[in-house]
Amino acid sequence: MYLINSFRFQSAPSASYLLDSYSSEGGYSMRKISSTATNCIRVRRSSDNAEQDIGFVSDELDTTSLLSFVGANDGYVTKWYDQSGNGRDAENFTAVTQPRIVNSGVLETKNTKPAIYFNNDWLKHFGQVIPLATNPFSYFTVSSHETANDTGAVFKSRDAAQSGGGNYVANFHDRRTDKVNFLLSASGTFYRADLSVQRNTSDYTLLSGFVDSSNNMSAFDNGATGTTDTYSGTYTSNVLMIGDPTTGSGSFQLVGHIGEIIILNTDESANRVAIETDINNYYSVY
Amino acid sequence: MIITGYKYNTEAEAIAARKQCADHYGLPVSPDDVTQYWVDYQEASLNSPVFWYIVYDESIDFLGTPTDFEVVE
Numbered sequence: 001m002y003l004i005n006s007f008r009f010q011s012a013p014s015a016s017y018l019l020d021s022y023s024s025e026g027g028y029s030m031r032k033i034s035s036t037a038t039n040c041i042r043v044r045r046s047s048d049n050a051e052q053d054i055g056f057v058s059d060e061l062d063t064t065s066l067l068s069f070v071g072a073n074d075g076y077v078t079k080w081y082d083q084s085g086n087g088r089d090a091e092n093f094t095a096v097t098q099p100r101i102v103n104s105g106v107l108e109t110k111n112t113k114p115a116i117y118f119n120n121d122w123l124k125h126f127g128q129v130i131p132l133a134t135n136p137f138s139y140f141t142v143s144s145h146e147t148a149n150d151t152g153a154v155f156k157s158r159d160a161a162q163s164g165g166g167n168y169v170a171n172f173h174d175r176r177t178d179k180v181n182f183l184l185s186a187s188g189t190f191y192r193a194d195l196s197v198q199r200n201t202s203d204y205t206l207l208s209g210f211v212d213s214s215n216n217m218s219a220f221d222n223g224a225t226g227t228t229d230t231y232s233g234t235y236t237s238n239v240l241m242i243g244d245p246t247t248g249s250g251s252f253q254l255v256g257h258i259g260e261i262i263i264l265n266t267d268e269s270a271n272r273v274a275i276e277t278d279i280n281n282y283y284s285v286y
Numbered sequence: 287m288i289i290t291g292y293k294y295n296t297e298a299e300a301i302a303a304r305k306q307c308a309d310h311y312g313l314p315v316s317p318d319d320v321t322q323y324w325v326d327y328q329e330a331s332l333n334s335p336v337f338w339y340i341v342y343d344e345s346i347d348f349l350g351t352p353t354d355f356e357v358v359e
Contacts (some may be wrong), residue, residue: 042320044319044320044321046316048312049311049312049313049315049319049321050315050316050319051315051316051318051319051320051321078319078320078321079320091320092320092321093320093321093322093323093326094321094322094323094324094325094326095311095321095323095324095325096324096325096345097326098341172301195336247287247289247341248287248357248359250359
């Protein structure tokens, strides 16, 4: 009589990745959030401006390869790879406005995890449309803004042909009493869903926002319920900007760290707690 | 909005200045690299007459002494 151990023939259990469970339109993270992702970021080192792709080790940024490549110099992110599978990588082809990942040989971190530091810097997805221009959609971001009583854009999505403010969708990290989380400018009118409370600290905050198929907006911060709004009118959106490359009165440049941005073309408010828990378990935001 | 930087009457002049900065820093290092320029220029499209400009950064002092000028928003 032969006994067969059924466990012997099973493949090893695979790790659970967030974007394997939720189809995303844009996924940017310092950890591996998709089983198909291979590269995390592309980095330029300040010593000779050479660039190298950096991937993952044990589902986290390969910091050994990163620090070996950069050495005692500065390292700047030239590309943040989109892990959604849609190829919507965010790039910056201009050296002086690229965000930083290594500062004089020291890894940029927030809450002990690798984090990209923006100091009026930005990354853009120049090509295919990130479909924030139609409802429903959802976003989840992990960011800090390190200037008191100020606000910075974690991301903006707008029509590239617009000049000035125009119509757009934005996720702000707002430390002001205005406490804006989710702003939508449609047909020249602003609609907004705010934080639950003013958070005038330099700490990481997990921000999420949702639009359902009836134009109803809602927002949450560190799992707490913020305010709601309902927009009307139209807007267009065909370029995604991480940070804010614009200048002038309509500019909200970020001075702080970003660890993760996930954009979905579905209303994931019913799955909000599960997604936020996955993110918070890694970044220890709250 | 007052900008400190370098102002150009034609886009061709701005492109030449951008190339001067890129050449100074040896960019792009490789054809596959993302980084193509050290700085970029912008168009003051709402000004009359229209002009082009590069925002000042201490790393491009070799372009000369920057000036202050207004860009209409």
